[in-house]
Amino acid sequence: MRIKIISFVRRQDAGLRAAESEYLKRIRRWVPCELLEIDREKIERAQNKKKLFEAELRRLDTLLPDGASWVALDRSGSQYSSEELAGWLAKRMGGGEKELVFLIGGPLGLSDELVHRARWKLSLSKLTFPHKIVRVLICEMLYRSLAILNRMPYHK
Numbered sequence: 546m547r548i549k550i551i552s553f554v555r556r557q558d559a560g561l562r563a564a565e566s567e568y569l570k571r572i573r574r575w576v577p578c579e580l581l582e583i584d585r586e587k588i589e590r591a592q593n594k595k596k597l598f599e600a601e602l603r604r605l606d607t608l609l610p611d612g613a614s615w616v617a618l619d620r621s622g623s624q625y626s627s628e629e630l631a632g633w634l635a636k637r638m639g640g641g642e643k644e645l646v647f648l649i650g651g652p653l654g655l656s657d658e659l660v661h662r663a664r665w666k667l668s669l670s671k672l673t674f675p676h677k678i679v680r681v682l683i684c685e686m687l688y689r690s691l692a693i694l695n696r697m698p699y700h701k
Contacts, residue, residue, distance in 0.1 A: 547644045548578040550683055553651035554676045561681050568684035575691045598656030613644040615663040617655055622666030627700060630686060631693035649679050
């Protein structure tokens with residue numbers, strides 16, 4: 546199984562980018578994983594939010610291969626403990642999923658259509674986080690889940 550993390554936020558602070566890189570390196574010990582950045586549409590006051598989301602969806606459709614399973618990071622999604630998330634990931638890995646794609650929205654989040662099309666919805670917390678930090682959080686959570694599954698001492 547391959548993992549992709551797709552972010553609609555392109556600019557990342559140097560310190561956060563270093564943390565992402567470190568976790569991605571660790572994740573790749575066990576599964577191929579990449580972080581893709583998509584330029585989000587420019588947000589203007591008078592702009593129609595629906596058109597903005599449609600443009601992002603068109604761009605996303607060109608990046609996702611057939612058979613990829615989407616996971617929308619959305620506040621309406623399921624919340625798991627670290628051990629539960631590891632179990633959830635193990636089921637995906639053992640269930641024949643070829644590619645698991647985690648979608649991180651931009652400042653306006655993900656469109657309702659995109660969330661609806663996702664096979665799974667995952668909430669990292671009831672709290673609201675900046676999207677730049679969510680990128681690091683999902684990388685860390687994926688690494689922690691894989692460390693649990695591989696009986697590494699990282700998770701305490």
